[in-house]
Amino acid sequence: MLHDPPARSSAPAPEPAALRPGEPRSIGPFRVRSRLGSGGMGDVYLGSTRKGQQVAIKLIRGAQLDDDEFRIRFRREVRAAAKVRSRFIANLVDADPEADLPWLATEYVAGPTLSQELAANGPLPQADVLNLVAGVAEALHGIHRAGLVHRDVKPANVILGPDGPRLIDLGVVAAVDATRLTLTGQAVGTPMYMAPEQATGSRPTAAADVWALGALAYYAATGNHLFEGDHPAVVLYRVSAEDPSYADSPEYLRAFLDALLVKDPERRPSLDAILRSLGVPDQAVAATLPAAGPPDLPSAGAGGR
Structure with missing residues (x-):
């Protein structure tokens, strides 16, 4: 059955880094525990709720903060992420696109990429x-x-x-x-x-x-x-x-x-x-392949071309 845990031992999840002087100790309602990484738009932190749920918080920094178009698009992206829920997605937990330093928090998933x-x-x-x-x-x-x-x-x-x-x-x-x-x-x-x-x-x-x-x-x-x-x-x-x-x-x-x-x-x-x-059960299948597309996919694992 698909989605059973991997058979081999996975690489360990990356270790979060300690917070540096000047980094936030709280973002919105979350307590910041450690740093997970940095990117072109800001930093990502490991945080937690009062009930102990762990979240990954993306905090936006940089020149784009003075860009009105950035703010508009960030709001749009937060609304889009809020529309999606799946057991195979790091789902959105909370966000504040209006903050001086906008942020969004998603479910934290422990594991390697x-x-x-x-x-x-x-x-x-x-x-x-x-x-x-x-x-x-x-x-x-x-x-x-x-x-x-x-x-x-x-x-x-x-x-x-x-x-x-x-x-x-x-x-x-x-x-x-x-x-x-x-x-x-x-x-x-x-x-x-x-x-x-x-x-x-x-x-x-x-x-x-x-x-x-x-x-x-x-x-x-x-x-x-x-x-x-x-x-x-x-x-x-x-x-x-x-x-x-x-x-x-x-x-x-x-x-x-x-x-x-x-x-x-x-x-x-x-x-x-x-x-x-792929044999995934309980799918509400509507349209399948486009009319001009290839024939139905063979079962994965069947081999051959």
């Missing part, structure tokens, strides 16, 4: 790859059902928690009809995991997340990225101009990748079809 796990222990075995892909597919199904697109599915945004994978960084989700730009005016996404249409500047749709899911599955099974290069621009060119090569993929995954890694986004399968192919 997929990239940290592979760096420590190498590619995942077949059962774990299928568990991972099914969990992330369920997370994306919830996001798409809410009329949203994640836009940045990648190994660093998947945490291997004790009860299954969790997709994080819902701060980049957007409505399907929203602008394709980030808060800093750059196209959203990580070049190695962008769909071809995303790499050329088109507004990403749910099909872009499907492509990224295929790229994620390939990485989990092999430890390799579909496209690499010394500069993001080189990677973007390769994504948009070259066909993906995954000849080193395990045989059980080939047909699955053949279906997801199709350059034409209209021909990629829906999340409903993907979940069916």
Whole structure:
């Protein structure tokens, strides 16, 4: 059955860092316990509620605080994240986009990211790859059902928690009809995991997340990225101009990748079809594949092309 705990011992969760002088000891209603990391838009802290629930708090800092457009988009992102609930997502707990230093808090998941796990222990075995892909597919199904697109599915945004994978960084989700730009005016996404249409500047749709899911599955099974290069621009060119090569993929995954890694986004399968192919039960399946799409996906693990 999918979603059983991983069979092998995972890499340990990264150790939070002690708070430095001048860092906040509380954010909103949360007590700040330690630092989890930093990014281009601010810092992430481990916090807790009065009842002891642990949360990850993203605190926004930097020049974007004086940008009215940033504030508008951050409010939009908080509203979008609040619309999605899934057992395979680090769900939103609370947020204050109006604070002097805006913040949002999500469920804290203890565990390594997929990239940290592979760096420590190498590619995942077949059962774990299928568990991972099914969990992330369920997370994306919830996001798409809410009329949203994640836009940045990648190994660093998947945490291997004790009860299954969790997709994080819902701060980049957007409505399907929203602008394709980030808060800093750059196209959203990580070049190695962008769909071809995303790499050329088109507004990403749910099909872009499907492509990224295929790229994620390939990485989990092999430890390799579909496209690499010394500069993001080189990677973007390769994504948009070259066909993906995954000849080193395990045989059980080939047909699955053949279906997801199709350059034409209209021909990629829906999340409903993907979940069916992975044997995920109790799905309310409506439309399956686009009329012009490939035939129904074979069961994952069946092998063959």
